[in-house]
Amino acid sequence: MPRLALLRRQLLAASFLGLMAVLPVLGAAEAAPAVEQSRKIADGLYQVVLSDSQDRLYVASAGRRGENNAKILALDPKTLDTVGTIDVSAQPAFGLGLNDRTGTLYATATRGGEVLAIDLKSGQVVATVRHGEKAHVREALVDPESNKVYVSVFGGRDGGPGAVWVIDGAKNELERVIENPGSGISGLALDPAKGMLYAADMVTNEVVLIDLAEGAVTGKYAAGGESPINLAIDTAGRRLFVANQKSGDVSVLDIENGRLITRIPTGEGALGLGYNPANRLLYVGNRKAGTVSVVDIDKLEVIASLPTGTHPQTIAIDPETSVVYVTNKAKSAGRGKPPIDDPNGDTVSIITP
Numbered sequence: 001m002p003r004l005a006l007l008r009r010q011l012l013a014a015s016f017l018g019l020m021a022v023l024p025v026l027g028a029a030e031a032a033p034a035v036e037q038s039r040k041i042a043d044g045l046y047q048v049v050l051s052d053s054q055d056r057l058y059v060a061s062a063g064r065r066g067e068n069n070a071k072i073l074a075l076d077p078k079t080l081d082t083v084g085t086i087d088v089s090a091q092p093a094f095g096l097g098l099n100d101r102t103g104t105l106y107a108t109a110t111r112g113g114e115v116l117a118i119d120l121k122s123g124q125v126v127a128t129v130r131h132g133e134k135a136h137v138r139e140a141l142v143d144p145e146s147n148k149v150y151v152s153v154f155g156g157r158d159g160g161p162g163a164v165w166v167i168d169g170a171k172n173e174l175e176r177v178i179e180n181p182g183s184g185i186s187g188l189a190l191d192p193a194k195g196m197l198y199a200a201d202m203v204t205n206e207v208v209l210i211d212l213a214e215g216a217v218t219g220k221y222a223a224g225g226e227s228p229i230n231l232a233i234d235t236a237g238r239r240l241f242v243a244n245q246k247s248g249d250v251s252v253l254d255i256e257n258g259r260l261i262t263r264i265p266t267g268e269g270a271l272g273l274g275y276n277p278a279n280r281l282l283y284v285g286n287r288k289a290g291t292v293s294v295v296d297i298d299k300l301e302v303i304a305s306l307p308t309g310t311h312p313q314t315i316a317i318d319p320e321t322s323v324v325y326v327t328n329k330a331k332s333a334g335r336g337k338p339p340i341d342d343p344n345g346d347t348v349s350i351i352t353p
Helices: 003-012
Strands: 034-040 045-051 056-061 071-075 082-087 095-099 104-109 114-119 124-130 136-143 148-154 163-168 173-179 185-191 196-201 206-211 216-222 228-234 239-244 249-254 260-265 270-276 281-286 291-296 301-307 311-317 324-329 347-352
Touching: 034 301, 045 095, 045 324, 045 347, 056 095, 104 136, 104 148, 114 136, 114 163, 124 173, 136 185, 163 185, 196 228, 206 228, 228 270, 249 270, 260 301, 270 324, 281 311, 281 324, 291 311, 291 347
Parallel strands: 045 311, 095 136, 185 228, 270 311
Antiparallel strands: 034 347, 045 056, 056 071, 071 082, 095 104, 104 114, 114 124, 136 148, 148 163, 148 185, 163 173, 185 196, 196 206, 206 216, 228 239, 239 249, 239 270, 249 260, 270 281, 281 291, 291 301, 311 324, 324 347
């Protein structure tokens, strides 16, 4: 039985948590993406990545503040059962990047300003990368071809300098630091063929262009929306997609010159992005709206809006099956207050094409 057909059968037999309604925008003759399963996992979920070699989903769980129980969970990608745990309680992880060729998981321990290199076979932290005093490390973007890891460092809305770290994956050591590309550096996108790295600057509402051969900023252009936070790249079409958190939309930019092609409204708090070149669909997690928008990048329009959980956060895509995984954060009562019981938060959802 084909892998996707088997996956569908297993998912349909699973227990649903609710929020399975789909709001399709597709015509009746077209197949609509659907939320097949959503499952409560652990407290304080952040990024999810998929390992094909391990046949596992890895999800960062920061836990509740003050409880010192942060971990990275290994999930079965078909059932979402927890099948393993990596203890990172001493260095809570938020962002994840994976080099599936080397079996190394990179985790941004934002509170301590560190990046953890974790060997997936042993489940142990094998290296810790630091630079400066508690840098606000955010995203770890891995390039398996060069075995490099690019880490965004957010400076802050007070104008403090951001940075991009370049980690040598062979040694798991800091290779260089690209200083002060902007103060609000958040999401990253890589064009390996061109040797270019693109970074979103939330403070200036710009996209920053970094030439990796020179190790320097070579240009900037307008992001096309307010508070650009995450990026995705269509290398074949030479387009850059920008999730704009404040304006609740996605900008589509000509990657060569920054020309704004269009803006696509997706939902309040547009945050996570995942692009699948196999079916030419872009998935957008709208954190405040509680939905994931499915965008046809040829038509440049939303074709489905899927409620997945309370706060859709990050997205991972299986390139073989085009199945999509989404983490959904829970409601927060605010610091110092008891946690809210939220059955639709701290979940992982599966979207099938």
